[in-house]
Amino acid sequence: MHVAVILGGTSSERNVSLASGTAIAKALKQSGHDVILLDPAFGKNQKLQPFTQVGVTPPEQTELDRLPAEQGKALFDLVELILSKKIDIVFNALHGGIGENGIIQSIFEAAKINYTGSGVMASALAMNKVTSKYIFQSCNVPTPPFLFFKKSTEWAAVHKAIVSTFQFPIVIKPNEEGSTVGLSIVKGEKDLGAAWEKAIHYGHVLVEKYIAGRELTVAVLGVQALPVIEIIPEGGFYDYEHKYTKGKTNYVCPADITTAISDNAKSFAVKAFQGLGCEAYARVDFRLSENNELYCLEVNTLPGMTETSLVPKAAKADGMEFEQLVERIIQSSFKNSI
Numbered sequence: 001m002h003v004a005v006i007l008g009g010t011s012s013e014r015n016v017s018l019a020s021g022t023a024i025a026k027a028l029k030q031s032g033h034d035v036i037l038l039d040p041a042f043g044k045n046q047k048l049q050p051f052t053q054v055g056v057t058p059p060e061q062t063e064l065d066r067l068p069a070e071q072g073k074a075l076f077d078l079v080e081l082i083l084s085k086k087i088d089i090v091f092n093a094l095h096g097g098i099g100e101n102g103i104i105q106s107i108f109e110a111a112k113i114n115y116t117g118s119g120v121m122a123s124a125l126a127m128n129k130v131t132s133k134y135i136f137q138s139c140n141v142p143t144p145p146f147l148f149f150k151k152s153t154e155w156a157a158v159h160k161a162i163v164s165t166f167q168f169p170i171v172i173k174p175n176e177e178g179s180t181v182g183l184s185i186v187k188g189e190k191d192l193g194a195a196w197e198k199a200i201h202y203g204h205v206l207v208e209k210y211i212a213g214r215e216l217t218v219a220v221l222g223v224q225a226l227p228v229i230e231i232i233p234e235g236g237f238y239d240y241e242h243k244y245t246k247g248k249t250n251y252v253c254p255a256d257i258t259t260a261i262s263d264n265a266k267s268f269a270v271k272a273f274q275g276l277g278c279e280a281y282a283r284v285d286f287r288l289s290e291n292n293e294l295y296c297l298e299v300n301t302l303p304g305m306t307e308t309s310l311v312p313k314a315a316k317a318d319g320m321e322f323e324q325l326v327e328r329i330i331q332s333s334f335k336n337s338i
């Protein structure tokens with residue numbers, strides 16, 4: 001098969017995507033496919049940079065702004081490039097931004113290009129944390145209590161609503177980011193202002209009750225949940241650095257939890273996946289409270305796909321090697337897209 005792996009892009013998760021795409025391309029080549037790598041940040045003048053490492057912080061905005069993809073023209077150039085080659089399917093290894101929020105998916109639909117993963121609607125819904133939470137609630141999937149604010153909301157109104165609704169600690173996060181970018185755990189009122197400023201830098205804002213306890217994640221493949229993973233970050237906070245630095249986080253798969261909790265997490269994960277209308281694969285993040293109650297945080301429609309990422313880890317615990325996982329994603333995306 002002729003596969004174009006799209007990777008990089010211009011979101012804050014650019015470097016993570018370069019890592020995922022590189023691993024996916026390697027697996028596809030090993031399985032005998034004909035593979036090309038394309039970075040939407042460069043349009044027609046592809047300048048593939050050899051991938052080194054994800055780093056401990058996301059790339060600076062000024063760095064991303066220097067990429068030639070301004071004004072969206074590069075995306076259409078990318079589509080022309082794909083159409084000019086004999087490509088059977090695009091493997092979408094982008095994370096965040098227009099790669100994950102339905103925009104690239106809609107352009108591919110319009111151009112009749114096959115692509116992996118969820119379609120336009122599920123991508124858009126899942127990327128928007130507050131919209132996802134409304135859907136979780138309607139599917140009886142528990143999610144932390146929350147408030148949503150437009151970034152233009154007056155600070156006095158934000159402050160008043162937060163202090164009259166929640167007790168500290170709380171979590172303040174951008175509504176449409178990933179990789180814990182722009183997120184703060186706020187322990188007291190004095191840190192509220194700084195956390196708000198940090199989050200609005202990325203757009204509208206979600207405020208949630210902080211769920212003390214453990215962190216679980218469930219990969220869904222097709223409509224089947226894979227073994228639950230427990231995430232144990234050194235120091236307790238699963239931020240960008242702990243997500244992408246080897247040795248900074250312990251992963252236990254299958255998680256050391258009761259069968260009842262595991263079955264519940266899997267069932268909520270599949271409900272959330274189906275409620276949003278996801279396709280092929282996704283990863284559903286949970287908190288497990290000290291009273292053993294599960295709370296769904298979000299669904300990632302384009303989860304990390306390096307060989308050591310969480311979905312590949314869960315697949316491995318289920319007896320599936322990375323190459324097989326990549327192949328399964330392609331096969332299940334074919335019949336679902338276009």
Ligand SMILES: Nc1ncnc2c1ncn2[C@@H]1O[C@H](COP(=O)(O)OP(=O)(O)O)[C@@H](O)[C@H]1O
Pocket residue numbers: 144171173177178179180181183208209210211212215237238285287297298
């Ligand atoms: N309500 C919450 N309670 C406790 N921890 C949270 C909460 N929301 C987020 N976190 C922590 O922050 C991390 C990132 O949050 P998440 O909502 O999954 O956004 P992202 O898209 O950045 O991954 C989670 O994995 C978890 O460790």
Ligand SMILES: [Mg+2]
Pocket residue numbers: 179285297298
């Ligand atoms: Mg998450």
